[in-house]
Amino acid sequence: MGSDRLLHIYLNDHFAAAVAGRELAARCRSSNRGGDLGTFLLRFEAEVVEDRATLQAIMERVGARRDPVKQGLAWVVEKIARLKLNGRITGYSDLSRLEEIEGLCLGVEGKLSLWRSLGSVARMDARLSEFPFDRLERRATAQREALEAFRLEATARAFGA
Template identity: 40%
Template sequence: MTTPMPGTRPQLRRARMDLLGIYLNDHLAGSTVGAGRAQFMARSHRDPPYAEPLRHLAAEIAEDRQALLRIMRSLGVPQRRYKVAASGAAERLGRLKSNGRLFRRSPLTLVVELEFLRLGVKGKELGWRTLRALAEADGRLDEQELDGLTARAERQTSTLEELRVTAVRDVLLTD
């Protein structure tokens, strides 16, 4: 790739829709897992300081998934339902993992779930940043919307990190 000369405008390139479609469907699969896990966590953790932030995060993550679907529609990217179905099933199966306890949740589960969700939100943020980088070449992408989604993902990452550190202290430290 060549760098444009100073003072010249770079030539606009078009997105490879075949690859972008795969990329967005992979993010949709990830958002399906993240939204499902966030909803499950919001229902499972009623204790302060986790309950309210988890409910708020779950609602926002569900909204972000809807935003991704809207963006895919605006770009004419079809939803690959098999990826969505497989990722949803994988998320539900993931709840059955061994945690050292037979009939109840391990206290460590909260730490692991928060780490998992934080990784997912960071991936979502990178997806928004990727779309933002393409927005200059594709007028169907709303730069302001993508900036807002990126900022929200950054806030979600910060909230999840605060919750994770609290959980680590609650779970792994003794009196």
């Protein structure tokens, strides 16, 4: 297929984002143990790992090699994001929770776009026909809806809204 190079770049960009997303999910989960959010994040993190494995299988199917530079940069960016001000010199604040959940929301939106785009490509590229893009899209939609409820709760906690 003539656009394989572009597809490989696209997949690598999303794989790098998945690396950062996994790190963010783990950090958010470790700061929110117990309760509904912590329980959700435990399952969510496992699903993120599954989605990343699916993306890796897709990359292998189309011959895309993982770009270690992009992966490394994504990991570093996620770590640097921890240094941002959150109203406290050290520790975790209600604003930290809100911004982490918003980051997860953005990541899931990107993943939802990925599955939709690949589902469209699969109609033209038989190499992708075995992947369950409809199911992956439904799961990402459910994740986004759940995260939105937690985001609204975190907003109320952070700002007393």
